[in-house]
Amino acid sequence: MTEPTAVTVLHLAGSSTSDFYADVSRLYAADCLEATAGERYEFHVAYVTPDGRWRFPADLSAAAIDAAEPTDLPGAVARIAALAPDVMVPQMFCVAGMTHYRALFDLLGVPYLGNTPDVMAVGADKARASAVVGARGVRVPASQVVRPGDAVTLDLPVVVKPVDADNSLGVTLVRDAADLPAAVEAACAHAVGARRALVETYVELGREVRCGVVDVDGELVALPLEEYAVDATTKPIRDEADKLRRAEDGELGLVAKDAEHAWIVADDDPVVARVQEAALRCYDALGCRHYGLFDFRVDPDGEPYFLEAGLYCSYARTSVVAVMAGAAGIDLDRLFALAVDDALTSPPASPAARPRPQE
Structure with a gap:
């Protein structure tokens, strides 16, 4: 019997615009590489630096990135063509990475996980995203x-x-x-x-929660909510310090990943059904694919108001969508495989043929 051929997966990481976004990308992507590795996949890395150069390091350690030979866009395209990846995992969090670099893979004919560049562009613009989901009947401030x-x-x-x-x-x-x-x-x-x-x-507290939606074999599943530590008096909104922190050695770390800052909401909490229904509407209105993540402010009467969309998933163990999926009984290996399999069998349509998000 012939052994199945491993799926060649290219992880696209880094940032073309800032060291900060490059560090965020490397933080999540490195964990994804470790957490989802298996015999089914052959992993490769393409890393973009803020000067626009590309590198193809052996891994995402600082030493490996520094050792990798930089190349320009034509050189990178040649490397990608020679590698002929079956699928790409987008790990770039800057706006250019979420849009232009995904579009490049459309042009190269390489399927990728997650949302298309046009959907990402709407989601990245908070005003446009609010208008789109508001038109679908979701409450917005x-x-x-x-x-x-x-x-x-x-x-x-x-x-x-x-x-x-x-x-x-x-x-x-x-x-x-x-x-x-x-x-x-x-x-x-x-x-x-x-x-x-x-x-x-300002939507008075209330609570602040997030809800992920994932595509499980063609069925949209609203995931358990994650709630964040806020207080009407001492912490009325979440700020930068609640999300990321640099250690003394300069490495970027995550803050909102412990029980003091965030926790999964019990399924029988009255707010869950309202938020999940709103999240499914957001997913549909924005034209999402594979996954979506939506932030809500819940007022004192229990009514959720859409704040913003986070239309990416790094497939790291600390990725919010992965944590929510785990709480729903979908482990990270399955979550990753669901998106890989769908990307391989149903790649995004060409940009000209895609329906636009409803505004």
């Missing part, structure tokens, strides 16, 4: 997109955030109008594209 100097017309308090940055960078809760200009400037300083800030009506 009243909001306004502003630039420095624009008048804010919403009643206070409001939350000011960059339109297109993650990890709570540049997020401020504003209760005094005198603080608005500085908050808008801080948000715009972290904007990835144009200097724009999203100002949203």
